[in-house]
Amino acid sequence: MTLLEVDGLTVEFPTRRGLLRALDQVSFSIGAGEVLGVVGESGAGKSLTGAAIIGLLEPPGRIAGGQIRLDGRRIDTPTREQLRPIRGRQIGAIFQDPLTTLNPLYSIGRQLVETIQTHLQLSDRDARARAVRWLEEVGIPAARQRIGAYPHEFSGGMRQRVVIALALCAEPRLLIADEPTTALDVSVQAQIIALLKRLTRDHGTAVMLVTHDMGVIAEAADRVAVMYAGRIAEIGPVRAVVQQPAHPYTQGLMDSIPSLQHRVGRLRQIDGAMPRLTAIPAGCAFSPRCPKVFHRCRVERPDLFDAGDTRAACWLYDA
Amino acid sequence: MPDTPVLQAIGVTRSFDVSKPWLQRTLTRKGRLLLRAVDDINFSIARGSTLSLVGESGCGKSTVARLAVGLYAPSAGQILFEGKALSAARAQPALRRRMNMIFQDPYASLNPRWRVRDIVAEPIRAFALLSSRSAIVERVGALLTQVGLSPADGEKFPHEFSGGQRQRISIARALSSEPAFLVCDEPTSALDVSVQAQILNLMRDLQMRLGLTYLFISHNLAVVRHMSDRLGVMYLGRIVELGPGEAVFRTPRHPYTRLLLEAIPDLAMTGKPRTPVGGEVPSPIDPPPGCSFHPRCPLANARCRIERPAHTLLADPQGEVLVACHAVEEGRHAA
Numbered sequence: 001m002t003l004l005e006v007d008g009l010t011v012e013f014p015t016r017r018g019l020l021r022a023l024d025q026v027s028f029s030i031g032a033g034e035v036l037g038v039v040g041e042s043g044a045g046k047s048l049t050g051a052a053i054i055g056l057l058e059p060p061g062r063i064a065g066g067q068i069r070l071d072g073r074r075i076d077t078p079t080r081e082q083l084r085p086i087r088g089r090q091i092g093a094i095f096q097d098p099l100t101t102l103n104p105l106y107s108i109g110r111q112l113v114e115t116i117q118t119h120l121q122l123s124d125r126d127a128r129a130r131a132v133r134w135l136e137e138v139g140i141p142a143a144r145q146r147i148g149a150y151p152h153e154f155s156g157g158m159r160q161r162v163v164i165a166l167a168l169c170a171e172p173r174l175l176i177a178d179e180p181t182t183a184l185d186v187s188v189q190a191q192i193i194a195l196l197k198r199l200t201r202d203h204g205t206a207v208m209l210v211t212h213d214m215g216v217i218a219e220a221a222d223r224v225a226v227m228y229a230g231r232i233a234e235i236g237p238v239r240a241v242v243q244q245p246a247h248p249y250t251q252g253l254m255d256s257i258p259s260l261q262h263r264v265g266r267l268r269q270i271d272g273a274m275p276r277l278t279a280i281p282a283g284c285a286f287s288p289r290c291p292k293v294f295h296r297c298r299v300e301r302p303d304l305f306d307a308g309d310t311r312a313a314c315w316l317y318d319a
Numbered sequence: 320m321p322d323t324p325v326l327q328a329i330g331v332t333r334s335f336d337v338s339k340p341w342l343q344r345t346l347t348r349k350g351r352l353l354l355r356a357v358d359d360i361n362f363s364i365a366r367g368s369t370l371s372l373v374g375e376s377g378c379g380k381s382t383v384a385r386l387a388v389g390l391y392a393p394s395a396g397q398i399l400f401e402g403k404a405l406s407a408a409r410a411q412p413a414l415r416r417r418m419n420m421i422f423q424d425p426y427a428s429l430n431p432r433w434r435v436r437d438i439v440a441e442p443i444r445a446f447a448l449l450s451s452r453s454a455i456v457e458r459v460g461a462l463l464t465q466v467g468l469s470p471a472d473g474e475k476f477p478h479e480f481s482g483g484q485r486q487r488i489s490i491a492r493a494l495s496s497e498p499a500f501l502v503c504d505e506p507t508s509a510l511d512v513s514v515q516a517q518i519l520n521l522m523r524d525l526q527m528r529l530g531l532t533y534l535f536i537s538h539n540l541a542v543v544r545h546m547s548d549r550l551g552v553m554y555l556g557r558i559v560e561l562g563p564g565e566a567v568f569r570t571p572r573h574p575y576t577r578l579l580l581e582a583i584p585d586l587a588m589t590g591k592p593r594t595p596v597g598g599e600v601p602s603p604i605d606p607p608p609g610c611s612f613h614p615r616c617p618l619a620n621a622r623c624r625i626e627r628p629a630h631t632l633l634a635d636p637q638g639e640v641l642v643a644c645h646a647v648e649e650g651r652h653a654a
Contacts, residue, residue: 041511042482157599185375186538188599190582212511215584242586256516258545260583263565266523267516267545273481274511 003206004030004053004174008066009076011045011052011230015060020277022048022061024230027304032173035200035207037221037238039214041274044227046210050176052076053208054091055083070174089119092167092205096179098159101166102151108135108162109147112169119170134165138195157188161195168199175200178210193220214257218242226250229275229285236310246307247314249286284315292316323402324363325500325532326387330396333357333382337604354604356382358556359396361630364549366499369526369533371543371564373579374553375600380536383553384504387534388420400500416446416496423505425485429477435488436473439463442496462491466521483514490521494529504536519545540583544568552576555603555611561630562640572633572642574616610645618646 011023023045030036038046051057053068055075068076075086087093095101103111112131116122122130128147135143138161151159160180167175177196181189197220200207209221217224218238225235226247234247245251255268272289275281281288287297296315305317338344338351357379364370372380385391386398389409398405400418408414419442422428429438439459442448449455460470466487477485486506493501503522507515519542525531537543543550547564552575560573571577598615601607610628613619622645630641631648645651 041513155599185600186540187375187578187582190584191597193584213584214512215586218586219584253513256513257586258516258519258541259586260541260544260568260580261587263544266520269516269520270513271517273483273514 001032002029003032003034003071004208005069006049006053006066007069009049009052009063009068010065011048011057011061012064013061017278021064021280022230022277023052025066026227026230026232027066028225028232028235030174030206030208032206033201033204034223035197035209035221037217037224038208038210038227039212039217039224040227041212043229043274043277045230046212046227047178048230049227050093050178050208050210053174054087054093054176056093085119088115088172089170090173092170092172092175094160094163094167094175094177094180096182098156098163098183099151101163102159104151107148107150108154109149112147112162112166115166116169130169131165134169135162137199138162138165139191140165157184157191160184160188160192164192164196164199168203168205171203171205173204173206175205175207176210177207179212180209181216182211182213189216196220214242214254226253229280230277231285232304232313233286234307234310234312234314235304240309244308244310246310246317247286247312248290248292248316250312252289252291284313323366324399325366325401326534327363327399327402328360328383328386328396329399331357331360331383331386331393331398332395333379333386333391334394352604355556355606356603357386357393360556360558362549362551362558362561364500364532364534366532367526367530368548369535369546370549370551371535371537371547372551372553372558373537373540373543375538375579377555377600377603378553379556379603380538380553381504384420384502384534384536387502388418412446416442416448417498418500418502419493419496419498421486421489421493421501421503421506424509425482425489426509428489429485431477433476434473435463435475435477435480438477438488439473439491439495442492446496448496458495459491462495463488465494465525466491467517481514482510483517486510486518487521490518490525494525498531500532500534502534502536505538506535507542508537508539515542522546540579552579555600555606557611557643558641559612559643560640562635563637566635566637566640569637570635572640572647573644574618574646575612578615610643616646618644618651620645620651 007027009023009026013020013022040046063076067074109131113127116127116130132143132147140146140161181192221238224238224241226233228249234250245254252270270289283299284297284302287293302313302315304311304313307317334353334355337354372383374380386393389405400408436459439462440455443455459473463470463472468487507518535546550564550567551558551561554575560576571580607614609625610623613623628643628645630643633640633642
């Protein structure tokens with residue numbers, strides 16, 4: 001069952017030097033209980049996609065085209081007031097840095113209770129009991145005693161657990177997790193990924209997991225979308241994309257990750273860098289760096305074509 | 320003397336005073352507080368090789384990097400550079416120019432008001448390596464070419480470059496004093512993976528061509544595996560396991576090394592069952608007694624809680640491995 005549908009989403013930033021197209025015809029969907037990983041290099045537009053869905057685009061950025069539908073209802077057009085009950089209740093969000101997400105002046109209990117009462121009709125007592133239950137569920141030891149503690153009294157990993165509790169306590173149907181483990185150490189990162197996976201499975205929450213770390217994606221996602229220069233380059237089941245990527249960019253990306261299993265003399269590298277938004281080449285955005293480029297790539301922009309188990313925006317797969 | 324290690328650390332400890340101000344200490348009757356960022360560390364780096372130090376945040380790896388180039392003085396112990404005490408070596412410009420550092424953040428480590436040619440030429444001018452203007456221009460051009468930029472890029476300012484290109488500029492600057500030894504503190508953590516591969520390849524090419532010796536600091540185990548000849552795993556200021564990179568990666572012995580390798584998301588998707596280990600790194604201000612890893616260690620027993628483990632030398636087909644663990648020493652660990 002499709003929960004979130006993004007269809008031809010285009011986001012533009014008007015600047016003095018002209019219009020910047022930061023997202024260009026991005027389309028994907030997430031089913032209930034499914035984890036979609038969104039991966040890409042910095043500036044590829046992955047965080048922006050998340051922001052557009054929750055309605056947190058920073059002006060002057062604006063949705064210039066396409067639709068976002070949650071459960072069949074459009075959520076790309078409403079005003080701030082109309083969005084309030086959707087944000088939080090229907091869509092939860094986790095951001096990279098747990099310290100800036102939490103209010104340092106309020107105890108975590110107060111922040112949880114406030115969030116719960118904003119979205120659910122509960123008495124103070126019930127809301128508090130629910131807050132304790134969420135803290136226990138995200139693995140905060142001695143939750144009942146620690147509910148009055150302030151964010152600075154927790155370690156980084158524990159803070160991120162509190163943030164997860166905050167994002168999930170109104171039981172949203174969709175969770176947007178933007179680099180949720182990037183600020184954490186590897187041993188803590190593994191705990192947080194396991195926790196996110198368990199909670200979202202138990203509650204049937206759909207997750208859009210935005211990260212630059214292919215390892216995290218391989219670990220947590222069901223499907224993955226690879227973004228490049230504001231467009232989706234490849235989308236498909238995670239196993240296929242990681243092990244038999246079809247798009248030359250995904251192939252290069254996977255090859256450039258050093259392996260833990262064996263050591264190689266030289267890493268395969270993609271020469272050059274992702275184009276700036278001011279200078280996206282005509283045709284396929286990856287064409288100047290692509291080892292398999294041919295004439296058509298430089299003039300015409302490819303759609304997503306079926307490529308084995310995945311779909312890739314590459315003329316090689318034009319049937 | 321080809322056998323002298325380029326850098327040798329003997330029992331190096333560095334502590335920082337993190338006490339509250341005097342008045343507050345007096346009023347609350349609390350004493351001074353010392354944080355041991357680096358605690359009795361020993362290692363040596365052979366010429367032309369790479370030693371990597373890996374560990375989670377707060378384990379003291381960046382402090383070691385700073386100690387290794389003399390930005391910090393050790394509180395106890397000694398660091399030798401090419402057989403000479405580091406402080407004495409730093410006093411001689413001829414030796415000081417033979418060590419240099421590459422930093423993590425290429426956005427913060429380049430002066431935004433300087434042109435690239437001046438950034439790269441700064442060490443040359445500081446050590447008066449070349450006198451004539453034309454010779455400096457020529458050398459800067461050659462350095463930029465060497466790191467994959469063009470001599471014309473010297474006229475630009477840092478903001479005109481991407482993160483990966485800026486890191487190339489940092490490398491060119493580090494190479495301009497013709498160093499033998501480079502300390503690289505997380506040189507690719509701020510970069511995207513495809514750019515990271517370019518920089519890692521460049522660093523290895525330069526090492527082969529110029530015979531450089533690296534001390535490589537990173538939290539990324541896959542990057543470390545790619546770069547290192549020898550590998551040290553740090554936990555709360557101590558090296559818990561030290562040995563040839565291949566030995567440590569193939570047969571990790573210390574429980575913490577195993578935990579770290581276990582915790583990395585598996586790209587090969589072999590579906591191996593993983594047990595995320597609980598707990599986090601404790602505060603280095605108040606480290607646990609005995610073995611500092613014991614609160615998180617699955618093999619800990621009474622001895623681990625009291626007695627700090629010394630390094631045990633173990634044989635491995637790849638070379639010798641040092642491990643600081645009672646369980647390994649007693650053979651308590653399950654294979």
